[in-house]
Amino acid sequence: MILILVSGCRDAEPEGQAVPAAAGVTAEVETRVVQVETVSAETVMRDDYLIASGTIAAKQTSNIGALAEGVVEQIFVRVGDRVRKGDPLFRTRQVDYQRSLVEAEAMRDVALAEVRRAQTLVDRYTPLETKGVVSPVVFDDAKTALEVAGANLRLGETKVETAKQALGDTTVRAPFDGAITARYIDEGVFMANRFSGMGNSAVVQVQECGIAAAILFAPESELARLRLDLKGHLYVDGRSDPIESQILILNDRVDPTSRMVEFRMAFANPDCAVKAGQSVRAEVEVDPRSATVLPRRAIQGTGEDRYVYLVTNAQAKRRPVKITDIDADRVEILDGLTIGETVVLTASEPLYDGVRIELTPS
Incomplete structure (x- = not known):
């Protein structure tokens, strides 16, 4: 037996008539809105510091030669000896x-x-x-x-x-309290009491190291912030504690080659503990300056890639910024933000550029 199956035909749907959506399918996807809390950058007066580097120098250094020319019979000191003013250093015949x-x-x-x-x-x-x-x-x-x-x-x-x-x-004595920092000859050498043009005419070197000074250099662009009596701290290599000091000398000359200006900060140096020639870094307290400040929570990103989200027309707009730390809760905005701009402080969900936002109800 042969069975023939014949299917019935339905009339075509009229053109333009909507077809109902399948069960469980949403016809329109809703746009996400993120709840945010905002903050505005503020201006505060911040203590400012000028950082400079340089070298430690003794209050004065003298290369001591013969007063009465002749053969040096005896040298009474060695390098490292401490001398008082008037102590004998050496004697000529x-x-x-x-x-x-x-x-x-x-x-x-x-x-x-x-x-x-x-x-x-x-x-x-x-x-x-x-x-x-x-x-x-x-x-x-x-x-x-x-x-x-x-x-x-x-x-x-x-x-x-x-x-x-x-x-x-014939007996040459120390001109001041200090330390012997160099000895140039031994006994038996003839020494003249006038410059001969034939090399070093000194026998020993004496440094007055009970008072020392940091000879420091800063770019000429910092001249406007430098003046006498500004206080600061000196950090000497090999010494854990900073040394309090102030600017006592400000050179009126700018080096035409390096474009640097020199200033000096002196300090008491008991027992010559800080040695001439050591490197030193200074933090000088200059006049306070205005700074643009934000809470640290408003900053996103890591390392050099830091950014904030600005509130613009109910949207979050990503803006790169440069920052520096102030304390555990605040940062200073160095670049990328101006006073009065509103920044997202916290958000209910992760943000991205252009996402719609609305303020969290108070």
């Missing part, structure tokens, strides 16, 4: 200066004898001249001889003092 002193004293004694003889003649001639026994010419000659002898005596006394000074100068 004294024998020639001792001989010169003896000669000067002998010449002075001769001059003194001449004075005594001339005075005796004047004393003898004085009553005789009034009686006419001695002519006025002879008497005048006697007085002149006394004056010449007196002048020779003064010259002899001067030479004695000069010889004593030269003998004393």
